[in-house]
Amino acid sequence: xMRPLAAGLLAAAAIHAxxxxxxxxxxxxxxxPALAGTGPRDRVALTFDDGPDRTSTPHFLRxxxxxxxxxxxxxxxxxxxxxxxxxxxxxxAGHELAVHGWxxxxxxxxxxxxTYDDIARARDRVASLGGDRPRxxxxxxxxxxxxxxxxxRRLDLxxxxxxxxxxxxxxxxxxxxxxxTVTSTLVGGGTILLHDSDCTSAAGSWQRTLTALPxxxxxARDRGLRLGTVGEHQAAPR
Numbered sequence: 001x002m003r004p005l006a007a008g009l010l011a012a013a014a015i016h017a018x019x020x021x022x023x024x025x026x027x028x029x030x031x032x033p034a035l036a037g038t039g040p041r042d043r044v045a046l047t048f049d050d051g052p053d054r055t056s057t058p059h060f061l062r063x064x065x066x067x068x069x070x071x072x073x074x075x076x077x078x079x080x081x082x083x084x085x086x087x088x089x090x091x092x093a094g095h096e097l098a099v100h101g102w103x104x105x106x107x108x109x110x111x112x113x114x115t116y117d118d119i120a121r122a123r124d125r126v127a128s129l130g131g132d133r134p135r136x137x138x139x140x141x142x143x144x145x146x147x148x149x150x151x152x153r154r155l156d157l158x159x160x161x162x163x164x165x166x167x168x169x170x171x172x173x174x175x176x177x178x179x180x181t182v183t184s185t186l187v188g189g190g191t192i193l194l195h196d197s198d199c200t201s202a203a204g205s206w207q208r209t210l211t212a213l214p215x216x217x218x219x220a221r222d223r224g225l226r227l228g229t230v231g232e233h234q235a236a237p238r
Contacts, residue, residue: 037160037191037233043226045191045233046071047162049100049138052079052086053197056206060196061093063210067217070094072230074138077102077122079199084129091131096229098136099123099157104200107139112147119151136160136230140200160230163190168209169201178212179219188225191233192216 037045051057052075064071073090075097080087090097101107102122107115119137126134137157139148144159152159164186166178182192194213198205220227 035159035161036163037230038163038189039191039233040236041188042224043189043228043233043236044186044220045230046194046227047074047098047138047160047191047230048072048194048196049074050079050104050195050199050201051075051197052083052090053199053206054083054086056198056210057086057090057196059206059210060213061090061095063213064095065093067214069217069227070096070229070232071227072096072098072136073196074098074100074136075122075126076100076104076199077118077125078104079197080122080125080129084125087126087129091129096136096231097126097129097131097134098138098160098230099126099134100138101140104140106141106143107145107148108143110145110147112145112150115145115147116151116154119148119157120155123155123157138162160191162193163187165193166209166212168195168212169198169205171202171205173202173205173208175208175211175215178209179215182212182216183219186220188223191230 039045048060048071051073073095087097099119099122102118123134135158137152137159138161142161164182166182167173168178186192194209195201196206217227
């Protein structure tokens with residue numbers, strides 16, 4: 001028979017980790033559409049994680065400006081703290097900043113207090129740039145915990161994941177594979193996950209994502225889909 005202390009610890013661990021099941025994209029789209037970032041069928045939210053990075057992010061801003069598209073950048077507080085001026089450039093270009101945490105660490109291995117401190121620190125750094133109050137949070141690796149959900153509630157943040165990704169962080173990714181992977185699951189009303197920095201990805205991966213980006217934009221527009229921020233996506237009438 002399991003001892004009471006061991007049983008209690010096991011139960012606490014299960015409660016802590018239970019929200020991590022939402023990392024499985026197919027079930028999330030079907031059962032938790034709001035968390036997956038599902039919106040109106042004629043729109044798609046375009047999002048980037050892990051920046052901002054002076055080496056790469058300005059190139060994405062240029063391509064988005066050329067196509068007159070706004071996106072949501074889920075930034076790491078640690079990256080933003082290195083170059084807050086770049087964060088202001090993202091805002092000045094009409095894009096949306098959201099919270100990806102301070103450090104890119106899986107929240108399964110973080111206690112509730114440490115989780116709260118990490119998310120709050122990143123939220124406050126984003127807010128310090130003077131734009132709109134950040135509204136969205138995306139956990140590293142897409143792995144939520146009970147502590148993260150409680151922190152979001154206290155910090156007035158809404159968790160937002162994605163419905164389609166390009167697996168652009170992988171060493172073997174190519175512009176063609178990124179486009180193929182995104183479009184294999186993307187439908188109207190979805191949210192795309194890409195990366196504008198390779199700080200946690202294979203070296204040079206951002207260049208392949210950048211090359212794929214215009215092709216993804218053309219693919220969406222050819223199907224009558226309007227690309228925009230998570231805020232526009234969620235505010236539009238269904």
